[in-house]
Amino acid sequence: MALEVFHKDETLQMRRKLIGQSCRLFFSHDPVKIMRARGQYLYDENGMQYLDCISNVQHVGHCHPSITQAAAAQMDLLYSNTRFLHDNIVLYANRLAATLPKKLCVFYFVNSGSEANDLALRLARQYTRHQDVIVLDYAYHGHLTSLIDISPYKFRKLEGQKEGVHVAPLPDTYHGIYREDHLDPGQAYADTVKSLIEEAHKKGRKISSFFAESLPSVGGQIIFPTGYCKRVAESVHEAGGVYVADEIQTGFGRVGSHFWAFQLQGEDFCPDIVTMGKPMGNGHPIACVATTEEIADAFTANGVEYFNTFGGNPVSCAIGLAVLDVIEKEDLRGNAVRVGGHLKQLLLQLQTKHPLVGDVRGVGLFIGMELVKDRVSRKPATEEAAHLVRRLKEERIVISTDGPWDSVIKFKPPMCFSIEDAERVSTCIDQILGAGLQGSISRNT
Amino acid sequence: MALEVFHKDETLQMRRKLIGQSCRLFFSHDPVKIMRARGQYLYDENGMQYLDCISNVQHVGHCHPSITQAAAAQMDLLYSNTRFLHDNIVLYANRLAATLPKKLCVFYFVNSGSEANDLALRLARQYTRHQDVIVLDYAYHGHLTSLIDISPYKFRKLEGQKEGVHVAPLPDTYHGIYREDHLDPGQAYADTVKSLIEEAHKKGRKISSFFAESLPSVGGQIIFPTGYCKRVAESVHEAGGVYVADEIQTGFGRVGSHFWAFQLQGEDFCPDIVTMGKPMGNGHPIACVATTEEIADAFTANGVEYFNTFGGNPVSCAIGLAVLDVIEKEDLRGNAVRVGGHLKQLLLQLQTKHPLVGDVRGVGLFIGMELVKDRVSRKPATEEAAHLVRRLKEERIVISTDGPWDSVIKFKPPMCFSIEDAERVSTCIDQILGAGLQGSISRNT
Numbered sequence: 001m002a003l004e005v006f007h008k009d010e011t012l013q014m015r016r017k018l019i020g021q022s023c024r025l026f027f028s029h030d031p032v033k034i035m036r037a038r039g040q041y042l043y044d045e046n047g048m049q050y051l052d053c054i055s056n057v058q059h060v061g062h063c064h065p066s067i068t069q070a071a072a073a074q075m076d077l078l079y080s081n082t083r084f085l086h087d088n089i090v091l092y093a094n095r096l097a098a099t100l101p102k103k104l105c106v107f108y109f110v111n112s113g114s115e116a117n118d119l120a121l122r123l124a125r126q127y128t129r130h131q132d133v134i135v136l137d138y139a140y141h142g143h144l145t146s147l148i149d150i151s152p153y154k155f156r157k158l159e160g161q162k163e164g165v166h167v168a169p170l171p172d173t174y175h176g177i178y179r180e181d182h183l184d185p186g187q188a189y190a191d192t193v194k195s196l197i198e199e200a201h202k203k204g205r206k207i208s209s210f211f212a213e214s215l216p217s218v219g220g221q222i223i224f225p226t227g228y229c230k231r232v233a234e235s236v237h238e239a240g241g242v243y244v245a246d247e248i249q250t251g252f253g254r255v256g257s258h259f260w261a262f263q264l265q266g267e268d269f270c271p272d273i274v275t276m277g278k279p280m281g282n283g284h285p286i287a288c289v290a291t292t293e294e295i296a297d298a299f300t301a302n303g304v305e306y307f308n309t310f311g312g313n314p315v316s317c318a319i320g321l322a323v324l325d326v327i328e329k330e331d332l333r334g335n336a337v338r339v340g341g342h343l344k345q346l347l348l349q350l351q352t353k354h355p356l357v358g359d360v361r362g363v364g365l366f367i368g369m370e371l372v373k374d375r376v377s378r379k380p381a382t383e384e385a386a387h388l389v390r391r392l393k394e395e396r397i398v399i400s401t402d403g404p405w406d407s408v409i410k411f412k413p414p415m416c417f418s419i420e421d422a423e424r425v426s427t428c429i430d431q432i433l434g435a436g437l438q439g440s441i442s443r444n445t
Numbered sequence: 446m447a448l449e450v451f452h453k454d455e456t457l458q459m460r461r462k463l464i465g466q467s468c469r470l471f472f473s474h475d476p477v478k479i480m481r482a483r484g485q486y487l488y489d490e491n492g493m494q495y496l497d498c499i500s501n502v503q504h505v506g507h508c509h510p511s512i513t514q515a516a517a518a519q520m521d522l523l524y525s526n527t528r529f530l531h532d533n534i535v536l537y538a539n540r541l542a543a544t545l546p547k548k549l550c551v552f553y554f555v556n557s558g559s560e561a562n563d564l565a566l567r568l569a570r571q572y573t574r575h576q577d578v579i580v581l582d583y584a585y586h587g588h589l590t591s592l593i594d595i596s597p598y599k600f601r602k603l604e605g606q607k608e609g610v611h612v613a614p615l616p617d618t619y620h621g622i623y624r625e626d627h628l629d630p631g632q633a634y635a636d637t638v639k640s641l642i643e644e645a646h647k648k649g650r651k652i653s654s655f656f657a658e659s660l661p662s663v664g665g666q667i668i669f670p671t672g673y674c675k676r677v678a679e680s681v682h683e684a685g686g687v688y689v690a691d692e693i694q695t696g697f698g699r700v701g702s703h704f705w706a707f708q709l710q711g712e713d714f715c716p717d718i719v720t721m722g723k724p725m726g727n728g729h730p731i732a733c734v735a736t737t738e739e740i741a742d743a744f745t746a747n748g749v750e751y752f753n754t755f756g757g758n759p760v761s762c763a764i765g766l767a768v769l770d771v772i773e774k775e776d777l778r779g780n781a782v783r784v785g786g787h788l789k790q791l792l793l794q795l796q797t798k799h800p801l802v803g804d805v806r807g808v809g810l811f812i813g814m815e816l817v818k819d820r821v822s823r824k825p826a827t828e829e830a831a832h833l834v835r836r837l838k839e840e841r842i843v844i845s846t847d848g849p850w851d852s853v854i855k856f857k858p859p860m861c862f863s864i865e866d867a868e869r870v871s872t873c874i875d876q877i878l879g880a881g882l883q884g885s886i887s888r889n890t
Contacts, residue, residue, distance in 0.1 A: 014535035019553070034529040037522075078481050084471060085453065086478065113559065122590060143752065143753060307588065308468075
């Protein structure tokens with residue numbers, strides 16, 4: 001049983017006093033206090049159940065007993081570090097290697113996606129001896145100093161764009177410069193990266209890496225057009241750089257058909273570095289960088305130790321292994337294909353009914369539904385999206401928005417999300433859109 | 446029971462193949478494979494017991510059952526993030542606040558000491574609107590890009606010193622520019638920081654922060670001279686900067702007499718930011734930044750969210766709380782005073798007997814024994830220290846070296862280290878020094 005120590009008001013008051021206010025709460029006007037969770041369900045201090053559509057970290061479902069058991073068993077044996085030999089780290093690296101193309105065969109374990117992306121930067125720079133980075137517009141790669149610098153989503157609000165960071169257009173065929181009516185948007189967007197490299201070279205800059213989420217999340221749940229990644233990789237390699245696939249939100253089977261989202265781009269594309277994190281430990285702080293022997297060797301060759309105090313410890317690896325086991329045993333990739341496919345169909349039906357729904361896109365259990373003021377201008381319906389999120393909360397469905405204008409309703413639920421859950425959320429959205437938001441659109445346009 | 450999956454040779458072979466070789470092993474010529482651990486004891490694949498003198502992360506003892514129990518209970522309830530309200534984070538922040546001076550009352554939870562130091566940098570720069578950092582020579586503050594830049598121990602071997610980073614002399618009264626015979630080494634070393642600031646100002650640079658471990662560890666288990674921190678803080682404040690105390694290795698009662706090592710400098714000294722990490726979760730990835738309301742407010746004022754996916758989750762906080770409980774219930778600070786004091790006495794006796802032992806310093810269970818070729822030149826006895834570490838391993842005692850020349854034998858054991866353990870290790874060192882290393886000294890000098 002989960003017992004409340006403080007009344008909700010008191011918790012909130014203490015939190016406002018004791019925790020830095022840059023750490024924000026969901027539904028900040030009336031936050032929820034969650035006491036326990038199971039599968040795709042959250043329970044508040046009154047035992048009220050919420051359907052969770054966004055906790056992608058709790059990948060195999062909140063508080064899965066197999067994960068708790070694996071963690072407790074290993075915690076009772078050994079919670080040390082990688083300076084001692086241990087089987088778990090090699091077992092785990094071996095299992096991860098089996099999910100990746102052969103050339104991605106060397107692993108570094110760390111504690112968070114941010115740590116993974118920072119290490120990827122260090123690896124890329126050490127290997128290429130170049131400094132500059134190309135990133136996609138609106139990208140977010142983590143909260144560390146080095147990553148704010150390569151995250152347009154953050155640096156635009158802070159100290160601005162640094163020399164050595166080059167921002168390529170987001171290959172968004174709904175809002176971007178090339179749209180769904182373009183004959184080959186993959187080529188067209190890849191050419192923008194090529195041009196960016198040429199411009200950088202004219203200024204005497206040298207490209208270390210192209211950094212991108214395999215499906216840009218904060219950018220608005222974007223699906224890359226066919227052929228994009230392969231062609232970008234060709235240009236980046238030609239410039240002496242490496243391709244870093246940020247799979248922190250998208251890996252571990254979320255897309256269903258493949259284990260990694262970059263694999264959606266076909267077998268003739270392979271990144272040089274893959275970073276992983278969020279779903280890896282089902283809530284536990286673990287993350288990883290996978291790379292090639294050549295890149296790892298260049299990093300070793302500098303003669304400097306890389307020691308990450310907690311990274312790759314026996315407990316984190318035991319948890320990581322247990323997560324992989326559950327994904328397989330419970331066929332969660334199959335579930336992502338089935339339930340994600342069904343949910344997308346239901347949302348596409350809503351699109352035929354409600355003019356507010358401008359676009360529905362996604363793969364597996366990574367889906368975005370974009371709200372627009374009208375379908376011609378595609379002007380983002382930011383307030384309507386916020387309203388929908390608030391209304392869904394009243395229906396006890398936890399969901400949120402993403403995208404440059406917070407107009408994309410994002411679905412990244414635990415992978416055990418069911419057909420019934422999909423129907424419940426789509427029915428609720430249908431009712432809310434039917435009842436109220438149409439009005440707010442017509443008032444606003 | 447801990448079961449071996451692979452024979453040790455195979456584990457080692459797989460590790461060499463699968464894990465980046467920058468991640469080094471202890472005793473790399475013949476690494477140990479540890480299967481389980483309890484208290485201050487490690488057990489290898491043959492059940493052989495080792496006395497652990499260096500695992501400061503496993504602060505209250507390896508695999509303490511109270512910690513495992515707290516973790517498993519919370520993992521079964523909720524392993525979510527700080528965007529939902531939860532009691533654990535405010536309970537934990539409140540408990541930490543009680544250990545600190547009143548003005549350090551706002552907390553940010555993260556996953557590692559490196560993440561904490563990076564956030565401290567961001568806070569300092571945002572608050573002061575200055576960029577430059579003063580660090581101590583030989584300092585190490587973490588593995589991230591931003592921290593390599595302020596870690597002379599690392600950047601000297603890599604890309605070198607960056608503009609905007611200023612290196613102050615390590616206030617080491619055994620090897621440094623002012624020694625134990627100086628009348629006021631605290632003032633003298635603090636004056637070096639003052640001069641550094643003046644030089645920086647002449648170049649038009651602006652100081653955001655002075656960053657230092659409260660007891661420099663990699664620097665060689667250094668104890669700051671009296672009055673140093675207070676005077677440094679005065680100069681730094683005068684320059685518009687803040688004092689960041691890195692307590693990642695030294696906090697949580699390791700020094701025995703105080704909860705934080707900076708408190709050794711007296712009640713009239715208080716840092717503006719304190720970072721904590723390693724011992725905080727007894728092995729679990731958790732770390733924290735504590736700061737003042739003014740600094741936190743300046744960080745909030747930029748309007749940009751700080752979200753750390755795993756930082757401050759209910760499980761990490763439950764573990765943190767359980768660690769605090771054990772420190773209190775088992776009087777581990779008292780134990781650090783008693784056992785650390787006894788160990789230091791025993792090592793001081795070895796100093797009277799063995800010319801190789803140049804210096805013994807430390808407080809609580811943070812002790813360094815420095816080996817020198819001879820006591821006049823104080824030339825570091827690096828090979829002899831390595832030899833002693835290898836010989837102690839044969840006696841099944843795990844220990845290692847620190848300091849610019851790896852000549853300092855460091856003691857940072859789990860806080861349950863006993864009087865018997867202290868006597869065992871000192872007797873072993875006495876025998877080894879008596880038998881063999883004297884020979885190796887005379888051969889080398």
